[in-house]
Amino acid sequence: QFKLNEFNAKQAQDEADNAYRNQQLDEKTYFDTQDLIIKKAKHSTTLTINDFDMLHAGIDFNIGGCVCVICGIKDDKCFVVDGFSAFDTQAIANQLMTYKKQIILYPDASGNQRSTNASRSDIQILQANGFQVIANNQNPPIRDRVNSVNRLFAQDKLFVNSNVQRLIHSLSVQAYTDKGEPEKFTQHQGGAVDDWNDALGHFIEFYFGFGKPT
Numbered sequence: 001q002f003k004l005n006e007f008n009a010k011q012a013q014d015e016a017d018n019a020y021r022n023q024q025l026d027e028k029t030y031f032d033t034q035d036l037i038i039k040k041a042k043h044s045t046t047l048t049i050n051d052f053d054m055l056h057a058g059i060d061f062n063i064g065g066c067v068c069v070i071c072g073i074k075d076d077k078c079f080v081v082d083g084f085s086a087f088d089t090q091a092i093a094n095q096l097m098t099y100k101k102q103i104i105l106y107p108d109a110s111g112n113q114r115s116t117n118a119s120r121s122d123i124q125i126l127q128a129n130g131f132q133v134i135a136n137n138q139n140p141p142i143r144d145r146v147n148s149v150n151r152l153f154a155q156d157k158l159f160v161n162s163n164v165q166r167l168i169h170s171l172s173v174q175a176y177t178d179k180g181e182p183e184k185f186t187q188h189q190g191g192a193v194d195d196w197n198d199a200l201g202h203f204i205e206f207y208f209g210f211g212k213p214t
Helices: 009-021 027-039 089-097 122-128 142-154 165-173 193-207
Strands: 054-060 066-074 077-086 102-107 158-161
Touching (some): 066 089, 077 089, 077 165, 077 193, 089 122, 142 158, 142 193, 158 165, 165 193
Parallel strands (some): 054 102, 077 158
């Protein structure tokens, strides 16, 4: 998914990915290598949370590995400025409150029906903590979210701060299955590859209007 510019970034990324898979790089060295690549990439940004008065957060729910991707909007462009994972939805809310900024949340629509906490739905937990939550009644197809993210990259309207390393990694490596669907992962601790991409996609799909709200 993640579209790099033409300075042989793709070759560098492929070499880093292969070395990591073959256990020739440890995780820190791998992420450091990606950081060097992304700094030269077309869709990198140096903007941070402090550059925005209002923030927008896409959230993907998973027991043991919820993921939140924080974005700012400027000149109709999206800048990913932070991201984190947490054990459950209440932990996500607690972390978001530390930002001390207005944050609008765009979560996984399935959060209306299920919960990482048995007493309330995920969206009810976020609302109970005082957040404005915007969500459809159901999620669009996964492929539509992927296409929405790729379309924004193609239009040079999506940029990622190099500190958001797990999202950069996820955007770089998620592939399609033999059935033509984006890969899904089962280990959610710290956020799986698809969890990070889905969190970003929930916000992009809704805010930029490439999908059809339901």
